[in-house]
Amino acid sequence: MEPLKKTAKIYVAGHRGLVGSAIWNNLLQRGYTNLVGCTHSELDLLDGAAVKAFFDREKPDAVVLAAAHVGGIMANLRYRADFIWENLQIQQNVIGESFRHGVQRLLFLGSTCIYPREAPQPMKEDCLLTSPLEYTNEPYAIAKIAGLKMYESFNLQYGTNYIAVMPTNLYGPNDNFHLENSHVLPAMLRKFHLAVCMRNGDWDAVRKDISLRPVGISKDGVRTIVDGNSAREEISGVLALYGVTPEAVTLWGTGRPMREFLWSEEMADASVHVLLNVDFRDTFDASVKNSDGIVEVRNCHINVGTGKELSIREVAEKIKKETGFSGAIEWDASKPDGTMRKLTDVSKLHSLGWHHKVEIDEGIRRLYGWYLQGICINHQTV
Numbered sequence: 130m131e132p133l134k135k136t137a138k139i140y141v142a143g144h145r146g147l148v149g150s151a152i153w154n155n156l157l158q159r160g161y162t163n164l165v166g167c168t169h170s171e172l173d174l175l176d177g178a179a180v181k182a183f184f185d186r187e188k189p190d191a192v193v194l195a196a197a198h199v200g201g202i203m204a205n206l207r208y209r210a211d212f213i214w215e216n217l218q219i220q221q222n223v224i225g226e227s228f229r230h231g232v233q234r235l236l237f238l239g240s241t242c243i244y245p246r247e248a249p250q251p252m253k254e255d256c257l258l259t260s261p262l263e264y265t266n267e268p269y270a271i272a273k274i275a276g277l278k279m280y281e282s283f284n285l286q287y288g289t290n291y292i293a294v295m296p297t298n299l300y301g302p303n304d305n306f307h308l309e310n311s312h313v314l315p316a317m318l319r320k321f322h323l324a325v326c327m328r329n330g331d332w333d334a335v336r337k338d339i340s341l342r343p344v345g346i347s348k349d350g351v352r353t354i355v356d357g358n359s360a361r362e363e364i365s366g367v368l369a370l371y372g373v374t375p376e377a378v379t380l381w382g383t384g385r386p387m388r389e390f391l392w393s394e395e396m397a398d399a400s401v402h403v404l405l406n407v408d409f410r411d412t413f414d415a416s417v418k419n420s421d422g423i424v425e426v427r428n429c430h431i432n433v434g435t436g437k438e439l440s441i442r443e444v445a446e447k448i449k450k451e452t453g454f455s456g457a458i459e460w461d462a463s464k465p466d467g468t469m470r471k472l473t474d475v476s477k478l479h480s481l482g483w484h485h486k487v488e489i490d491e492g493i494r495r496l497y498g499w500y501l502q503g504i505c506i507n508h509q510t511v
Contacts, residue, residue, distance in 0.1 A: 130290065130408040133161075133191060133234065140165045140189035142174060142223055143196030148238060148296070150303045151397030152193055159401065165189060175215060180222040184230045191234040192227045193404065194220070194276075198269075199240075202381065202467050204310040205266040216272035224279055228289060236404045237280050237293040239273040239430065241471055242266045251436065251474040254295075254428045263468045277430055284409045285426055292407055294400055297434035297473050300492060301393025302499050308344055308371045314390060317380060317445055318497060320373050321452040327368070328375040328456055332361060337504050339364060346370050377457040378449075381464035384442030389434050389472050392487040392495070399433045402483045407431070411481065434473035435485045444489070451493050 139156060143149035144166030156164060165187050172183050174196055198215040205212060220237075227235050244252045245260040257277075262270045280291035298312065305311040306319045319338075326334040340357030344367050347353075355363045365374075372379030412429040419425050445458055478484075487495075 133405055135160045136163055137161065137190040137233075138163045138165060138187065139191045139193065140187060141193045141195060142166075142219075143194070145303070146195060147299060147301060147304050147393050148396055148400070149193070149195035151301065151394045152195060152400055155394070155397040155401045159405075174219045174222055177218075177222050180226050181229075184226040188230060189227075189232060191236075191404065192223065192232050193236045193238070193400070194223050195238045196223070197238070199305075199312075200310040201312050201316065202265050202465055205269060206465075209268045212266075213268035213272045216269060217275060220272070220276040220279060224276070224283070224291070227291075228283055228287065233290065234404060235280065235289070235291040236400060237276055237291065238400065239276060239293055239295045240269070241295050241297050241432065241434070241473055242468075243270045243273050243277070243295060244471070246468050250470050251472040252432070253474040254430055254432060254477060257428050257430075265465060265467055281426065281429055284429075290409050292403055292409055292412065293430040294403055294433045295430050295473070296396045297389040297391050297432075297471070299391055299393045299396050300496055301396075302496075304393070304496070306342055306500070308373075309346070313388070313441060314444060314448075314493075315496070317378075317448050318452070318493070318500065320371065320378050320380075321448050321454045322497070322500065323368060323373050324375065324378045324456060325452050325454045327365075327373070328454070334504075335364060341504055344368065344371070372459075372461070375456065377459050378445075378454065379459040379461055380441070380445060381461055382441065382466035383462050384440060384445065384460050386441050386466045386468065387438045387470045387472065388441060388444065389436070389438045390444070390489055390492065391434050391485060392492045395485050395487050396433055399478065399483045399485075403431060403481065407481055412477075431478055431481065432473040432475050433478055434475050435488075436473065436475045437489075438470070438472045439489065447490060447493055448497075451497050 141149050141153050144153045173179055196219055198212055244256055246263040247260055248256045277293055280293055283289045284291055300314040304315040306315045336357035343354055343356040345354040346367055355367045413426050415424050
């Protein structure tokens with residue numbers, strides 16, 4: 130595999146998101162400065178004609194597909210059609226145009242939710258499609274599995290060099306802290322922060338937070354949005370519906386599910402490492418044949434994670450300690466837990482030369498510092 134020249138034009142789809150922004154910065158740090166990115170308003174990846182026109186104009190040498198329609202358990206349950214349709218459409222457009230334009234390398238980002246609900250732990254890449262998926266995120270998982278089969282099939286039929294990485298649960302700078310649609314760790318961190326501010330009677334801090342990220346909730350068919358200018362009673366009422374009060378933070382489920390978390394900037398480093406150094410032929414064993422003498426090339430994707438897990442309850446306690454919340458943590462067992470364990474086997478990634486360094490305590494400390502800094506900076510510029 131020829132090295133990717135520092136002058137190569139690299140298109141990062143989703144360059145403003147959690148992973149995409151980290152990959153963008155990682156590429157810059159490595160000396161790749163000819164980067165291309167577009168916001169949703171500049172390029173709608175659901176619009177096939179617009180994506181084609183973009184590729185016709187830019188002619189990228191490499192593509193990182195970090196754009197996706199993502200969310201937590203609540204969003205996955207409520208917007209099932211959106212999750213499968215939008216992700217299939219994005220993948221079809223970006224991967225298809227990458228092939229049509231002769232892109233040298235493509236990195237596709239998926240998620241470990243592609244694995245079966247009852248997958249053996251830790252999950253190896255080859256447990257894909259061995260049993261039923263977790264119901265809550267099945268549409269999203271099926272879309273991502275389709276993306277895997279698409280890139281593998283292009284490689285096998287046309288000799289392209291497309292590779293996919295499957296990250297575990299990510300958190301870090303530019304995360305989504307929406308109380309309804311974000312993933313578990315950033316949602317918890319924001320809940321505890323707001324509860325601390327309310328418990329301390331610091332309503333100026335609460336309003337700063339709500340001004341930056343207005344909070345809404347639907348009830349009886351009516352959508353209510355509150356921001357920093359809303360009455361204190363309105364803010365308190367909406368936050369209470371999300372389980373945030375001065376006395377306690379209420380979280381979904383039992384707290385028993387085990388999860389693995391990876392700092393997003395490390396995910397970016399692993400992704401760029403794979404993009405620059407890993408050939409498709411490095412991701413499967415060509416010496417293994419079936420009874421018909423055919424090499425079955427499948428499960429070529431690469432898990433990216435720490436190989437370590439802890440319970441949601443333990444994560445909550447760590448965030449409570451970091452934010453300084455002195456109230457209670459309560460659990461709403463009427464809400465779904467999701468998959469009970471999702472630990473990745475990262476032996477393939479290790480064999481390809483990459484290991485994580487940031488542990489969960491340091492990551493939570495970094496994320497809360499980033500979150501607080503963002504509130505202060507944005508409040509000063511308003």
